[in-house]
Amino acid sequence: MQLSRHFAISTLAAAVIAAGYAPSVAANDGISDNEIRIGYLADMSGVYRDPIGPLGQDAIEMAIEDMGGSVHGAEVVVFSADDRNSPDVGSSVVREWIDERNVDMVTGLVASSVTLAAVGLLEDADKLGLVNGAVSSSVTNEHCSPNHIHWVYDTxxxxxxxxxxxxxxxxxxxxxxxxxxxxxxxxxxxxxxxxxxxxxxxxxxxxxxxxxxxxxxxxxxxxxxxxxxxxxxxxxxxxxxxxxxxxxxxxxxxxxxxxxxxxxxxxxxxxxxxxxxxxxxxxxWYYDLNDETRAWAERFRERTGSMPTMVHAGLYSSTRHYLEAIEATGTDDTQTVRQQMVDTPINDVFATGGYIREDGRMVHxxxxxxxxxxxxxxxxxxxxxxxxxxxxxxxxxxxxxxxxxxxxxx
The missing domain is CATH 3.40.50.2300 (Response regulator)
Structure with a gap:
C-alpha cells in the first residue's frame, strides 16, 4: 500500500523509523547524537517525481528496516524534502539539515544542479552525500570530493x-x-x-x-x-x-x-x-535480472503499489551499505564510514561485485x-x-x- 506523505519544505517533514523521533538512550558512544540522521532530498512534485520522488523514501526505509531499524542501539531518523529542482531551494534545505538537525548523510540528490550545490555544502561540513538520482558524470570527475559517492549511473x-x-x-x-x-x-x-x-x-x-x-x-x-x-x-x-x-x-x-x-x-x-x-x-538495474532482484522488487511493489526503478534500487543499496559500514566501525564519523564503504565490495540486490573507486564512483x-x-x-x-x-x-x-x-x- 502506498503511503501518503507531505514533503513541505517549510516543515521538512521527518519520517522516523521504529521508535519515533526521540534520542535513544542505548546508542553507542561512537554515534553522534545517539542517532543516525539521514536526509532524503529529491524532486517530489516535478519531472522526476515518478522515477524517483516519494517512493525513493520507501526504498530507504526498506534498507533501514532490513537492518532492524537501528545500528548499535542508535535509531535511524529520515528527514525528507522536495528540492523543486532548484539549487537555491536544495541548498537551503541541506544547510538547515546540517546546521539545525546535524544530519550525518544526505541521499537522493536528483537534479545535477541541485546535487552540485548540495555536495559543496556537505564537503564544507564534513558530512556524507550518497548521490543516486543525478546523472552528470562531473559529480565524480571535476566535482569529485572526499565527501560524496555516486551510486547508480552517470552520463x-x-x-x-x-x-x-x-x-x-x-x-x-x-x-x-x-x-x-x-x-x-x-x-x-x-x-x-x-x-x-x-x-x-x-x-x-x-x-x-x-x-x-x-x-x-x-x-x-x-x-x-x-x-x-x-x-x-x-x-x-x-x-x-x-x-x-x-x-x-x-x-x-x-x-x-x-x-x-x-x-x-x-x-x-x-x-x-x-x-x-x-x-x-x-x-x-532491472527488476527481472535474477531471483533476488525479482523478490526484492515484489516486496517494493507490495509496499508501494509500483515496481521499483533503478534509482529506487540504488537508494536501497547505498543506504544499506552506509548503515552496514556504521555497524562495522561503530561510528558515524564521515571519513571512517566512507573508507569502510570503499573497502567493502557491494553484493546485493543492486550490484554483484560492485566497488567504490578513489574518485567516489561506485562501479558495477x-x-x-x-x-x-x-x-x-x-x-x-x-x-x-x-x-x-x-x-x-x-x-x-x-x-x-x-x-x-x-x-x-x-
Missing amino acids: WAMSNGTAKAITQEGHKNWYLLSADYSFGHALEADVERVVTENGGTIVGSARHPFPNNDFSSFMLQAQASGADVIALNNAGGDTINAVQTAGEFGITQAGQILAGMVLFSTDIRSIGLENAQGLQFTKA DMYLVEVKTPEESVDEDDLFRIVRTIPAEEAFRPLSESVCPLVNKG
Whole structure:
C-alpha cells in the first residue's frame, strides 16, 4: 500500500523509523547524537517525481528496516524534502539539515544542479552525500570530493552504452537535443564524444528549457536535420514529452532513430509499448535480472503499489551499505564510514561485485536493453529484454581519463 506523505519544505517533514523521533538512550558512544540522521532530498512534485520522488523514501526505509531499524542501539531518523529542482531551494534545505538537525548523510540528490550545490555544502561540513538520482558524470570527475559517492549511473556510462552501440551499427549522423542545464550539457558532451570516437558525426543540436512541455519546434528541427539518430539528452517528463511528440510527427516511422539516453521503466509505461517498442537505451538495474532482484522488487511493489526503478534500487543499496559500514566501525564519523564503504565490495540486490573507486564512483555492470513489442510483453511490468551486459570496467569512465584531484594516476 502506498503511503501518503507531505514533503513541505517549510516543515521538512521527518519520517522516523521504529521508535519515533526521540534520542535513544542505548546508542553507542561512537554515534553522534545517539542517532543516525539521514536526509532524503529529491524532486517530489516535478519531472522526476515518478522515477524517483516519494517512493525513493520507501526504498530507504526498506534498507533501514532490513537492518532492524537501528545500528548499535542508535535509531535511524529520515528527514525528507522536495528540492523543486532548484539549487537555491536544495541548498537551503541541506544547510538547515546540517546546521539545525546535524544530519550525518544526505541521499537522493536528483537534479545535477541541485546535487552540485548540495555536495559543496556537505564537503564544507564534513558530512556524507550518497548521490543516486543525478546523472552528470562531473559529480565524480571535476566535482569529485572526499565527501560524496555516486551510486547508480552517470552520463559517461549512459552515453557510452547506448551511443556506442547505435553508432557501431552504422547509424553515423546524429542530432543532439539536450536539456539546458548542467545534466543536459554533460550528457550532450559525453554523447558527442562517443559518437565521434566511433566514426560518427554531429549534424545539428539544440537545447530546450528545463522542464519543457512543448517539443514541437525542437522535434521539427531534429527531423529536418536528416540525422540518422536523434539523441534525447534529457530525462523524466522531458523525455516522455519528446518521445510522444516524435510519435505525433511520425519521426521514427519515417526512418529516423530515437535514442533515449536516460530512461526509466516509469517513462516506458507512460509512453506505452506501442510508441516505445524497439527503443534501445542503457540501464543500471532491472527488476527481472535474477531471483533476488525479482523478490526484492515484489516486496517494493507490495509496499508501494509500483515496481521499483533503478534509482529506487540504488537508494536501497547505498543506504544499506552506509548503515552496514556504521555497524562495522561503530561510528558515524564521515571519513571512517566512507573508507569502510570503499573497502567493502557491494553484493546485493543492486550490484554483484560492485566497488567504490578513489574518485567516489561506485562501479558495477550496466545493461543495454531494448523495449519489447506489445505482443512480446506478458504483463505491464514486462518491458525490456537485455541486449548486452556491459562489464563494470567498460561501463564507466576509466580513471586514466579522470581529472578528479583525488585520483592518483601514478
